[in-house]
Amino acid sequence: MAADERVFKYVRLPEGYEIVHLTWIDPQKQESLASYAIRMAERIDTSQPFVLIGLSFGGMLVTEIAKRYPPVKTILIASIPLSAQLPGYFRVAAALRLHKVVPIGMVKTAARLKRYITNEKSEDKKLIWEIINSSDPAFIRWSMEAILTWKNEEMPQQVLHIHGTRDEVLPARYTKPTHIIPKAGHLMVMSQPDDVNRILHNALAI
Template sequence: MNTYFISGLGADKRIFSRLKLHRSINITHVEWINPLRKELLSEYAKRLSEIIDTSEKFALVGVSFGGMIAVEIAKILNPILTIVISSTIQSNTLPPLYQFAGKLKLLEIIPSWLIKSSNRLT
């Protein structure tokens, strides 16, 4: 089964590197694309979902912000399974500090290479 893995913003596909999965699972790592100005999360997820092959059954796995994106994609494409890890399903359930940081639009200001980690977990 095709399974699409979506990392968090401060991580990349290496976060999934230690997973031991059954050989029947075809892994595709979804690469982030640049958001458009004033683009809603649902619109971004729709654009990101264009790489997904819907002609076969598929699953989504998302970590952190990738989990939120996986949920949005699931609303559009109806996978057989969506796994959300260390995330929230709705942005209004984020801790207040994260909501505040989102309102400041820090991710538009800070270059992505500054928040990407290369430690053993991410």
């Protein structure tokens, strides 16, 4: 939820595209996911054609941006376009308001420990640990609330949805991807970038 542009280090787009990263901004008090997304979108140059790409939480954000500023294509990676596709245990957590009481330190520790059983390269595991350690607890707390209270029933137009069969955060069985990568987990952009890049090139070749 607090990963930055460093996780896209292996992503390569076809010639002719300029990559512009939308960095996180500070959320306002009790701000919704949709409201936050539109504020992020203020930095997009909509005077020329553009493509939106979002990973995980970022995919939910670009889904909301696409409703206000239609892109040429919306690309979701290890994400979901509809709030109804959140796993049932997310809704249970929301009903019990677990996101309000679970210590963020525990969330970070769990994320760090998970790297021992994931298949990223050693250097990438170190990078992910750095991202986890430097992430803002207040932002993580807000994003948990934003995801669990997100309501969206509108599917983006021209959507490309890449998902892995071993995504442990947002399991593929709860959503309907256009492209499936076998044995890929949630951070497939780092663990299986060649597969991701091949799909992106096929979809975006000018």
